[in-house]
Amino acid sequence: MRTATAQRKPHRASRDAAPTDTHAIVTHIARAIAAHKLPPGAKLGEEALGEIFGVSRTKIRQALFQLTSDKLVTLIPGRGAFVAQPTVREAREVFEARRMVETSVLTAFIERASTKDMATLKNHIAEQQRATDAGTAQTRNHLLGDFHTVIARLAGNDVMTAIVAELVARTSLITLLYQNTRGASESLTDHHTLMAAIEKRDVKLALQLMVAHLNDVENGLVLKEEAPVVADLKSALG
Amino acid sequence: MRTATAQRKPHRASRDAAPTDTHAIVTHIARAIAAHKLPPGAKLGEEALGEIFGVSRTKIRQALFQLTSDKLVTLIPGRGAFVAQPTVREAREVFEARRMVETSVLTAFIERASTKDMATLKNHIAEQQRATDAGTAQTRNHLLGDFHTVIARLAGNDVMTAIVAELVARTSLITLLYQNTRGASESLTDHHTLMAAIEKRDVKLALQLMVAHLNDVENGLVLKEEAPVVADLKSALG
DNA sequence: TTTAAAATTATTGTATACAATTTAAATCAT
DNA sequence: ATGATTTAAATTGTATACAATAATTTTAAA
Structure with a gap:
C-alpha cells in the first residue's frame, strides 16, 4: 500500500508535555493579544511558536490561519504572520x-x-x-x-x-x-x-x-x- | 543545518495544471455547496478532494478548516469533514x-x-x-x-x-x-x-x-x- | 443465516523533508 | 565610510511519511 523508502528519525508518538490541541493554541494567542502582551505588528514566527507550545509547525499554522480569519492576525504571503494592525x-x-x-x-x-x-x-x-x-x-x-x-x-x-x-x-x-x-x-x-x-x-x-x-x-x-x-x-x- | 537522510521521490516543483491556491479551493467548494451540488451531510474526503483539485492534502485541509469556520462544513475529529447540516x-x-x-x-x-x-x-x-x-x-x-x-x-x-x-x-x-x-x-x-x-x-x-x-x-x-x-x-x- | 470477533484496509492527524522566498550578512565597488 | 551586489542563513509554502484511528471485510462461532 505504501512505497517504503528509507527510515528516518522515528516520530515520537507519546510526548512528555500535554498534547496541546489547536484550539488551545488559538485561545492562548488570542488571549495574549487581547491582554496587550503581543502588540499590533508583532511577528509571529512559526518555528518560535512551535517551540513555545511544544508542537510542530503544522498545528501552529492551523492556529495562525484561524486567527487570521478572526482578524486578529494578518498573514502576508511569503512573509509570515503578524498581530493585526487594524486601520x-x-x-x-x-x-x-x-x-x-x-x-x-x-x-x-x-x-x-x-x-x-x-x-x-x-x-x-x-x-x-x-x-x-x-x-x-x-x-x-x-x-x-x-x-x-x-x-x-x-x-x-x-x-x-x-x-x-x-x-x-x-x-x-x-x-x-x-x-x-x-x-x-x-x-x-x-x-x-x-x-x-x-x-x-x-x-x-x-x-x-x-x-x-x-x-x-x-x-x-x-x-x-x-x-x-x-x-x-x-x-x-x- | 539539516540532517540529511535518504532521497525520496522528488517533489515536483513545476506542475502541469494551474497551481490552485487555497482560496480558490474554498470558493469552489463553497460554490458547489451553495449551488446544491454537494448536499448537507456529504462526506468530503481529503484524498478525493486533493485528487480533484490536483493538490496535496495539506491545502485541502486548510480549505476545509476555513469552510468549517464559515459553518458550511462540519469537522468531526477522527472522522473527517462533511457538508454541514444546520439544525x-x-x-x-x-x-x-x-x-x-x-x-x-x-x-x-x-x-x-x-x-x-x-x-x-x-x-x-x-x-x-x-x-x-x-x-x-x-x-x-x-x-x-x-x-x-x-x-x-x-x-x-x-x-x-x-x-x-x-x-x-x-x-x-x-x-x-x-x-x-x-x-x-x-x-x-x-x-x-x-x-x-x-x-x-x-x-x-x-x-x-x-x-x-x-x-x-x-x-x-x-x-x-x-x-x-x-x-x-x-x-x-x- | 446471523452475530461477534479478528484481521485488513482506508482515512485522518501530526511531524518532517525539501523547494522557493525572503531576510540578513558579507563582500565589493565607488 | 556608504551603497550596491553577492552570498549565506533563516523562514515560509507544500508535499510526503508515518502513526493512530476509524471503517470495512473476513472469518469464526452460535
Whole structure:
C-alpha cells in the first residue's frame, strides 16, 4: 500500500508535555493579544511558536490561519504572520458594526430576559466591579468586553453571540493600537447605568445608553494612522 | 543545518495544471455547496478532494478548516469533514440574525446611498430578473442571495458586509436542507417591491418589507429535523 | 443465516523533508 | 565610510511519511 523508502528519525508518538490541541493554541494567542502582551505588528514566527507550545509547525499554522480569519492576525504571503494592525477605517467600521449589532441584541435581551437572566447579568457587573477594585488590568479588560458578549448569549442566539464575540475581540486590539484615553472606570460606570435601564426593561433608554457608551469609547480613541509598534514573542506568552 | 537522510521521490516543483491556491479551493467548494451540488451531510474526503483539485492534502485541509469556520462544513475529529447540516435551531437563529443585521444595514444604505449606488442596486435587480427569465437555477439563486450582500457593500461597511455574506451563505444551505416551498420568483418580486421603497428613501417601509421578505422565506421552510441526505463528490465538482 | 470477533484496509492527524522566498550578512565597488 | 551586489542563513509554502484511528471485510462461532 505504501512505497517504503528509507527510515528516518522515528516520530515520537507519546510526548512528555500535554498534547496541546489547536484550539488551545488559538485561545492562548488570542488571549495574549487581547491582554496587550503581543502588540499590533508583532511577528509571529512559526518555528518560535512551535517551540513555545511544544508542537510542530503544522498545528501552529492551523492556529495562525484561524486567527487570521478572526482578524486578529494578518498573514502576508511569503512573509509570515503578524498581530493585526487594524486601520482607522476598519476601527470605525467595527464600532459602527457594534452599534448596529448590539442594539438589536440588547432589544432582544430586554424582551426575553427571565429574572434569572437579569440576575446573571447583574452578577457579571459585580464581577467587573471587583476586578476593577482589586484585579489585574488583564482580567478587568476581559470582563469589560465580555459583558457585551454575555448579553448576546443570554439573548439566546448563538449566531449573534459569535458575531458579537468577534467584534469585541477586534475592539480590544483597536483600543490598544489607538491608545484610548478613556479609563476602565468610565466604562464600568456606563455598564452600571445601562444595567439600571435594562432592569426596568426600558428599551428606548437602554438603546440610547448603549449607543452612547460605544460612541464614548470610540471617541476616546486617537484615530490617526500610527507608526507600527513592535515587540518580541517569548516574554509575551508566559 | 539539516540532517540529511535518504532521497525520496522528488517533489515536483513545476506542475502541469494551474497551481490552485487555497482560496480558490474554498470558493469552489463553497460554490458547489451553495449551488446544491454537494448536499448537507456529504462526506468530503481529503484524498478525493486533493485528487480533484490536483493538490496535496495539506491545502485541502486548510480549505476545509476555513469552510468549517464559515459553518458550511462540519469537522468531526477522527472522522473527517462533511457538508454541514444546520439544525432547526441554527436555521431559526440565522434568520433572526439576518433580520437584526440587515435592517441596520438597509437603514444605513438608504441614508447614504448616492444616485450611482441606487443605479447599481437597480441594475443588480435587473440581472436577477434576467437570470430568472433565462438563466440556470444556480446563477439565479446566487444572485438572489448576493442582492443582500450588495446592499451591505454599497452601505460602505466592510465589516458588516462580511457578516451579511456569511449569513447569506449559510442560508443557502438551510434552504436546501429544509426544502423551501417558496419559489425564486416570489423572492424576486419581493426585491422589486423593496427596491421601490428604497428608491423613495422610505426607511420605515423598506425595513417593513425587508423583515417581511425574510420572514416569508423562513416560513416557506419545513423546519423539522430531517433525515440526513447524502451524495458523492466527483460528480459535484465539475 | 446471523452475530461477534479478528484481521485488513482506508482515512485522518501530526511531524518532517525539501523547494522557493525572503531576510540578513558579507563582500565589493565607488 | 556608504551603497550596491553577492552570498549565506533563516523562514515560509507544500508535499510526503508515518502513526493512530476509524471503517470495512473476513472469518469464526452460535
